[in-house]
Amino acid sequence: MSDEKTYDQTDPLIGRLIDQRYRVTRRLARGGMATVYVAQDERLERPVALKVMHPHLAESDDFVERFHREARAAARIVHPGVVSVFDQGVVSGQGFLVMELIDGTNLRALLNAQGAFTIPQALRYTTDILEALRAAHRMGVIHRDIKPENILVPTDGPAKVADFGLARAVSEGSTSATGNMLGTVAYIAPEIVLTTEANARSDLYSVGIMLYEMLTGAVPWADESPLQIASHHVSEDVPSPSATLPWIPREIDDLVAALTARNPANRCADASDALDLVARAAASIPFDIANRRAEVAREDSRSGSETTALNTEVMPTQLTQAMPVPAATAVTTATALPAATAVTTVHTSTSTETPSAGELPAKMSTRAILLAVIAFLLIVAASFGGSWWWTEYGPGSYLTMPTTTGRDLADVQADLGAIGLASSVEEEFSDDVQSGIVTHSDPDGGSSVHKSTNVQLYVSKGIDMKDVPNVVGKGQDEASRTLADAGLALGAVTDAYSEEVPPGQVISQSVAAGTSLAHDSTVDVVLSKGREPRTVPTLTGKGASAAKSSIEALGLVASPTEAYSDTVPEGQVISQQTREGSTVYRGDSVSYTVSKGPEMVTVPDVVGLQRQEAHDKLEGAGFTVQEDLILGGFFNTVRSSDPAGGSKVKKGSTVTISIV
Structure with a gap:
């Protein structure tokens, strides 16, 4: 491309098209685990942030798999307070993430610029962070590295949390490869120091430390070494902000204490509970101190105006270094102490010129004092190392498990938390144990376990x-x-x-x-056997009413017709069309014929008619005609009929006519 000459050629990624889509335009920041670039998404025509992991992290296949898994988990979080993850991939063997590019700064730069925040400002940022954590925790994603560098502050809208899930991938890869446990020591929860295991309440602890820092301008124990700070987190409660700033109200002290309780069981249950406490604290702030802030020297931060998308990881103090995992011997522990660095500094600053005779006794005295200090520090280090071994790996590191089986889950977790044991919960159905009661645990209740053990609790969900x-x-x-x-x-x-x-x-x-x-x-x-069969009964000769009753008693439908019969009395069945003894089914019709008796016909009136005309009329009506001649029937005229006209007789009867 013609414009490639304008790119910074000192970085091989500048100007390169990544994944046939992302054109790298400039480097934004470089940190301990990644370099952040600004890139142009040429497919969607938008600027994005490209975070490329450092090559040494890509040497482990396990890390690459963890990196992809955690990135996928982070990408599931859709919330205004979370920096969106758009894509992931590998370039030159190094994993990369494509993320939302935020126009603004980060909380570290703001703190450097302002020194400290007012109470409303600190609570507002705390609320934004907790809202983002609530969304992430509901998706099962723990951040593990909440600190000001990971909180981005856009020019508008809420603060945004970056690098969800990445701390876990990097820390696991670092632990397996180098023996270090990644974590910003100033913000690390006690349970992470003791077990390296983190949960949602570990994130809340870090938020509490950040709230302390936003109010006072410094983290607790800021002037001490990382190892000492970690020890404080484990063995001491976080100081109240009012200990430094007496005008801080008690409600703020209580909020910080609720977020930073050493025992996770004593902290806020989740981000929603923490948000409720923040809201109540904000409502209680007196008007006269709402705009007051700690008088803290401000630091000039060049990154404060940068457009960024991720943690720049630029933090000059030792408080944001990877925390070393304590070694197994006193000698190693001693060499890790800050005193060793101090000694080196003293030797480095010693003059290389040959002292004069008058200066020699003073130099020897100084050297003797220095050797005495070194000896003292080594003794202290050995003592500390021995004590640390006893409490971390020796007999002093083992605890007796409380009874678990058959007890309420909350009670068991409280007992475990009281002695510093972490626990995980897996629900299972049980036909015998009611819901919410622990069915068993691993290790079993009453067992002797190391204090870093994560106890697996199996709790009943009741009957399936x-x-x-x-x-x-x-x-x-x-x-x-x-x-x-x-x-x-x-x-x-x-x-x-x-x-x-x-x-x-x-x-x-x-x-x-x-x-x-x-x-x-x-x-x-x-199961259905189909329609129920019925045998048709004999109906012939039965009365119409009896025939109908016998049919309907079988669940059949009577379907009678009527016909005249000279032989079967009226009202009796003459015949049946549905054959007797045949098989039908419930609801079927049975047809039969009922007698109406003989058919009766009215005798026509033929008196006065001529002989032939009377014959025709009577025979046409279905009668047989007989004649009775009077005087020889000379006139051929009907004088009378028997039966007389108008009478009703059976059809086919004989009518006798008298002819004169």
């Missing part, structure tokens, strides 16, 4: 309850599989006829769907 699925309409095998998938079992299977459910399918279940049952429960079902 399962939701009953709906198996109505399923076949037996499918119903059994559905119940098994839900963690239940198929119970008794019975059969029943059903007019609606096809054969082999479940008609009903003993427990309604959606009901919660213990995991070892069974669900009974009723």
Whole structure:
């Protein structure tokens, strides 16, 4: 590209296109574990921060895997108070992160510029940090390295926390490779010093130290060595801010104490609890001290106006160095003491010129004093080392576990915390132990354990309850599989006829769907045998009412028709269309014919009609005609009929007509 000449060629990454996407434009900062660059995301056309891990950290495959895992965890946190992680990858064997570029400074630069903050300002930053931690802790991500350098302050909006999860990846890689435990000593929680294990309350401890620093302008025990500071964290309570600034109200002292209790069990339970305390403290600040701040000398910080995205890790004092893990021998401990550095300084400052005769006694006296001091320091170091070994690895480092099994989880954790043992909790279902009670632990209660042991507690969630699925309409095998998938079992299977459910399918279940049952429960079902068969009874000769009753008693439907019968009395069954003895099913129709008796017809009136006309009319009405001639029937005229016209007689009867 034509513009590559403008890049700083002293850094091989400047001007380079990373991952076919990120063009590195300039270096922003360099720290102990990474270098931060400003880059342009050429795909989305936006500036980003590129944090590249130093090469020595990439030498371990374990570290690279941890780095990627922690980066993925950090990327899940979406919150206005957390610096967003956009992408990750590897360049030249070094892991890198692509992160949100923040226009602003960091809290360290602000503290250097202002010396100390007012109470409202300190509480506002504390609130921003706790809001971010609450979101991260809910995702299961612990920061482990909360300090002013990791708190970015944009030109607008809330303060943002950077480098979530990275402290763990780097510290684990450093511990395995170099024997060092990464941690900013001034802000480190006691349990990390003792066990290297961190949890959400460890982050709250660091926030409490930061609040102390924002108010007073310095961290507790600031003038001492890192090893001494770590010892203070373990063995002493954090001083109250009012011990330095008497005008600080008691509510602020109580807030700092709640965040920095040495026993994690005595700290705020989580970030939400801490936020409640901060809100109450803020509401109690008297107006006359709201704008007051500690009189602290201010430091000129060039990084205060930089645009940054991550911890610059530029901290000149020993308080932000990696804390050495105590060695196993007194001699090594002695060489790690600050006194060794002091001795070196004295020798370095000794003049190389040959002393005159008059100066020799004074030099010898000084040298004797120096040797005496060295001897004294070595004795103190050996004593300290022996004491440290006794309490860290020797018999003094072992504790007796309290009883765990069968006790309430909170009580067990309180007892463990009281003797300084950390614990992890894993929940499991139990048919015998009620919810919230410890079922067992590793190590067992009453065991002798090292004080750095993390006790694994197994606590009951109660009986494993399962939701009953709906198996109505399923076949037996499918119903059994559905119940098994839900963690239940198929119970008794019975059969029943059903007019609606096809054969082999479940008609009903003993427990309604959606009901919660213990995991070892069974669900009974009723399978359909299909429609219930019925045998058609004999109906012929029965009265209509009796025939209907016998049909309906079988769950069948009577379907009668009527017909005239000269032989079967009215109201009796003449015949049945649904054959007697045949098989039908409940709800089917049975057809049969009921007699209406003989058909009755009205005799037409034929009196006065001519002979042939009367024959036609009567025969047309279905009668047989007989004649009775009077006087030989000379006139061919009907004089009368028997039966007479208008009478009702059976169809087909004989009508006799008299003809004159």
